[in-house]
Amino acid sequence: MAFTINKGTGHLSRLIIRRDRIRIPLWVIGICSFTFMVPIAFKELYGSQEQRDVMAQTMENPAMIAMVGPADLSNYNLGVMTAHQMLLLTAVVVGLMSVLLVTRHTRGDEENGRVEMIRSLPVRRISTLNAVLLVNASTNILLAFLVGLGLYTLNIESMNIEGSLLYGASLGATGIFFVGITAVFGQLFESSRGVTGFSITVLLIVYIVRGIGDISNEVLSWISPLGWVTKTGVYDENNWWPIVGLIGVSIILFIIANYLHAIRDLEAGILPSRPGRKSASVILQNPIGLEFRLQRTGMISWAIGMFAIGASYGSVLGDLDSFFAGNDMMKQLFTAKEGYSVTMQFVSMIMMVMAILATVPAVMAMNKLYGEEKKGRSEHLLGRAVSRTRLMGSFLIISVINGFVMLSLAAIGLWTASVSVMEEPYSLGTVYGMGLIYYPAMLVMIGVAVLLIGYRPRITSFIWLYVVYSFIVLYMGGLFQFSEWIGKLSPFGHIPQIPLEDMTWMPIIMLISIAAAVTVVGFIGYNRRDMGR
Amino acid sequence: MSVLQVNNLAKSFGKVTALNGVNMEVNEGEVFGFIGPNGAGKSTTIRVLLGILKATEGEAKIFGKDAWSEAVEIHKRIAYVPGDVNLWPNLTGGEVIDLFVKLRGGNKKSRREELLKKFDLDPSKKCGAYSKGNRQKVALVAAFSLDADLYILDEPTSGLDPLMEQVFQQCVMEAKRAGKSVLLSSHILSEVEKLCDRVGIIRQGKIIETGTLEELRHLTRTNLLVETKEPITHLHELKGIHDMEEKGRALSFQVDMEELGAVMKRVSQFGIVKLESTPPTLEDLFMRHYEGKGQTGTEAGGDPNGFYN
Incomplete structure (x- = not known):
């Protein structure tokens, strides 16, 4: 039943391909090029077995295993290393691709009333669903072959044809599995938001269950389909049976989706949509409450992400000194400084990187003010008894708190993980201070965002160029030997890197003053200009 | 206030x-x-x-x-x-x-x-x-x-x-x-x-x-439907008559408000059998304003006489 391809399905498949003729290639090309770049980079960075063994050592800790899964660390050749560090995370991305593409064409189209138009034509009822399944399964199969053959043609010794094809097949099978999951959810829930939300939740749960299983209980990893992906042992023992398992489960999911599709009404869900709140809660009483409510999900995701990034850096601090000893490029990045270990320098550098990263959600929270304006929602507030200063101020408060929380979580995450791996761990105060000192620089970034929204709202996104610039010149600066003033163009370049450098208050005071000044000017502009739409 | x-x-x-x-x-x-x-x-x-x-x-x-x-x-x-x-x-x-x-x-x-x-x-x-x-x-x-x-x-x-x-x-x-x-x-x-x-x-x-609305209506035309014993002749020679149309034995047309008296005088000579008058709707008013503009397609400012044409 699930695989009867009739004329209707064929036509509808072509329609989907036509509508996604940019979207699908972008995903596939993106995933492929990303996948091919990594082993090439690894070959450059970790050319000798010695260097790779050091890398393997740093990978041998619970935090890293929870993140990327287990591997045979005694046989850490380029292939095993690539598969170990990249396969699982890429599989998650492929899963995400499937979720988004399938939701768009199932519940998304249904919600917009497009399916209804198709249904009025002489097309079989199940054709719409099966066309989506066909196109997306094919996309994943294509991706599997492209990745497999591409990796093989990189011509890296340890990356043979079987392993390469298995690498691709692992990605493709994960993708097909999530096509199935999303197709089933597409029948259960009435809104496309619900379908995307629940499918991504499954993706995360499956990832987390595998992570917990990999470090504590083997059985748990067996439950998770992403656990199966790590069991393939790509470029090592090359197990194909997890792929068979994934495809088998996917077929069952396809059949369930078809069955549910057949027994439900158009635009209805198997599960009744849960009615939302009939009245506003205590939080939703003012602009700050509204913004908090709207950004809540995004903020929680970023918070988890920042903590995880901090923790993953923290987890490698244990064997860092030996790791750097064998790597010329890293040595160049961290020229040894009298009296301080390489590890301390690394933490200082990482703090700056994480501070720049934590600026992203903070600036996003601020830029949302212009996003709301463009969507014509700001006028709902401004048309009531809310002044522009209060509206912008509400966004600023959320943004400033957001940045503070993100930066704190990254630092705390790093410290938490470092405590378990280091012989002489740093104190929380030291690590937290090293992170928090970047906060004034972040405030300048937020201030510039306010300035742009106040005076040149059309180019608010230019702030991202400044963020990226800061990242490149400060992170890569040591490598490319940029002159100092290039780094000083970024507020992050003015922060003293404590404890390596002496604490000086002058730049901190200057940055805070600049932040305050541009913010005030931004407010004046916002109070003077027209609201657009 | x-x-x-x-x-x-x-x-x-x-x-x-x-x-x-x-x-x-x-x-x-x-x-x-x-x-x-x-x-x-x-x-x-x-x-x-x-x-x-x-x-x-x-x-x-x-x-x-x-x-x-x-x-x-x-x-x-x-x-x-x-x-x-x-x-x-x-x-x-x-x-x-x-x-x-x-x-x-x-x-x-x-x-x-x-x-x-x-x-x-x-x-x-x-x-x-x-x-x-x-x-x-x-x-x-x-x-x-x-x-x-x-x-x-x-x-x-x-x-x-x-x-x-x-x-x-x-x-x-x-x-x-x-x-x-x-x-x-x-x-x-x-x-x-x-x-x-x-x-x-x-x-x-x-x-x-x-x-x-009353005030606006005075500035415009009213719709008339007249049936007479004898056919009305030379009506279109009068000022302020628009959109004349024969409807069976009756005649329907629009009259500028300021010409209404003169027109009625003329029409009554032919022996009125039936007379229906409907005030202009807001739509008539509105359309009057914009139809002139639609025909000429010029964007040259508001023609103050456009209303009375």
Whole structure:
């Protein structure tokens, strides 16, 4: 039943391909090029077995295993290393691709009333669903072959044809599995938001269950389909049976989706949509409450992400000194400084990187003010008894708190993980201070965002160029030997890197003053200009 | 006493002039109809009145306060419904209504429940799942939940079905009975005709006509249908006769109001059997204004005689 391809399905498949003729290639090309770049980079960075063994050592800790899964660390050749560090995370991305593409064409189209138009034509009822399944399964199969053959043609010794094809097949099978999951959810829930939300939740749960299983209980990893992906042992023992398992489960999911599709009404869900709140809660009483409510999900995701990034850096601090000893490029990045270990320098550098990263959600929270304006929602507030200063101020408060929380979580995450791996761990105060000192620089970034929204709202996104610039010149600066003033163009370049450098208050005071000044000017502009739409 | 006063208001966006000297006055307790085609400047005027856009020239005052600099004070006493209501997809209608009521402040007593029932709106649904009409209802319920002194309604019924349109009209009528003022911008002329005490017609950023419907009607033509014993001859030689058409034995035509006497005198000579006269509808009035422009296609300012052609 699930695989009867009739004329209707064929036509509808072509329609989907036509509508996604940019979207699908972008995903596939993106995933492929990303996948091919990594082993090439690894070959450059970790050319000798010695260097790779050091890398393997740093990978041998619970935090890293929870993140990327287990591997045979005694046989850490380029292939095993690539598969170990990249396969699982890429599989998650492929899963995400499937979720988004399938939701768009199932519940998304249904919600917009497009399916209804198709249904009025002489097309079989199940054709719409099966066309989506066909196109997306094919996309994943294509991706599997492209990745497999591409990796093989990189011509890296340890990356043979079987392993390469298995690498691709692992990605493709994960993708097909999530096509199935999303197709089933597409029948259960009435809104496309619900379908995307629940499918991504499954993706995360499956990832987390595998992570917990990999470090504590083997059985748990067996439950998770992403656990199966790590069991393939790509470029090592090359197990194909997890792929068979994934495809088998996917077929069952396809059949369930078809069955549910057949027994439900158009635009209805198997599960009744849960009615939302009939009245506003205590939080939703003012602009700050509204913004908090709207950004809540995004903020929680970023918070988890920042903590995880901090923790993953923290987890490698244990064997860092030996790791750097064998790597010329890293040595160049961290020229040894009298009296301080390489590890301390690394933490200082990482703090700056994480501070720049934590600026992203903070600036996003601020830029949302212009996003709301463009969507014509700001006028709902401004048309009531809310002044522009209060509206912008509400966004600023959320943004400033957001940045503070993100930066704190990254630092705390790093410290938490470092405590378990280091012989002489740093104190929380030291690590937290090293992170928090970047906060004034972040405030300048937020201030510039306010300035742009106040005076040149059309180019608010230019702030991202400044963020990226800061990242490149400060992170890569040591490598490319940029002159100092290039780094000083970024507020992050003015922060003293404590404890390596002496604490000086002058730049901190200057940055805070600049932040305050541009913010005030931004407010004046916002109070003077027209609201657009 | 005037609640809302607009004097010589001009607004330009770069080189584009959207408003070019708008004059308008809404008195206390009156429903003022604001009509004009798309792009004539209705929404721009309203957005200036709300302090969302800043006037290039002229002044806009509500309750005697400046619409731009004292926006917040003014907004505490007004209710606004936009024509195109875009809401947050992940909040429910009920949450949005409560938020809007809260943000306006004012007295605590809310007619929310009663209005939800009247407009037949489910407040537990997410705004993302609402149709255009339902989003409009959210804005209407929020606006009429609290007492306001002035209601500014910008094409508030564009997505409503006829039944809900009636509910809306009841709400406006109630507000009027309670002595509130309303500025109603609309496309639906029958609605304006039914609700409004006075009407302003805007064209190319200028108010070209203001007055009560009665006053406006005097400036235009009336429709006549005449049946006579003998066929009427040479009628078209008279001044002020338009759109003459034979309908069986009767003759239908339009007459400029100031020529009505002369025409009747002439017609009566032929022995009137039947005479029907219908006053011009607002639509006739409105179309008269715009048809001239449509034919010539020129954009050259408001032709003041266009009304009387």
